[in-house]
Amino acid sequence: MMKSPASRTGNLIRYAIFLVLVLLTSWFKNMAITKTSISGVFTLLFFCIAALTLTFFVRQFNLEKRYFAHPLNHLSDVFENCFGFFLVMVLAVGGLNLLIAWLQAQNQMPEFSHLITRFEFKDGGFWLYLLIAGIITPIIQQYLVAGFFNNYFFRAETPLNIVLAVLISGALYAVLQFQPFFMPAFIQMSLGWLFALSYLRTHNLAVPIFLNIFSTILVIVLA
DSSP, X not given: OOOOOSOHHHHHHHHHHHHHHHHHHHHHHHHHBOSSOBOHHHHHHHHHHHHHHHHHHHHHXXXXXXXXXXXXXXXXXXXXXXXXXXXXXXXXXXXXXXXXHHHHHXXXXXXXXXXXXXXXXXXXXXXXXXXXXXXXXXXXXXXXXXXXXXXXHOOSOOHHHHHHHHHHHHHHHHHHHTOOSHHHHHXXXXXXXXXXXXXXXXXXXXXXXXXXXXXXXXXXXXX
16 A cells, blocks of 8 residues: 555644545535525635645645555556456446436435536536546545545555545545435445446556546536
């Protein structure tokens, strides 16, 4: 597993700051676009805070690479050595979202809060929301719940640490989705487990980012 700076106190402080940035970004996202309306002011504020947060995260993540116990794999290495695993993850995420959409269509599961709008495909609001909630937000969140989380708190590559890292990372991801009902929250946590597992298996942050984007766009499109 990858290794970050050794100071536990430093890691906690940095992670707390990162968490605040992600929460602010999520709040501005939820204020920018509701089910039927767009706030120009909050949309602008979202893009500003998201740009600053993402720039900071990318810079910090790249600076800490020298502390990793194992170097990050290139995407070419992932596809060469883990293509079967990657394909299984894509099918699992896609299949789970299709099942969710069917259950929601049958009124057997509540809608996902903050991931459903009433905009049509032809509306600019739909594509704006797709960009904000379906692409930018998943990138920022995966830096927090997969990248920094595992590099800071679960560096020892032991079976127990791997299990704990996956479980806690998934729970943290679910919390960040702000789902008020049990089943949607549990589904989001299950997706978070898949994202965390994909990062620990491939050692490439692009993999959980892609899976998260794929999952969120499916939710928005199928709603």
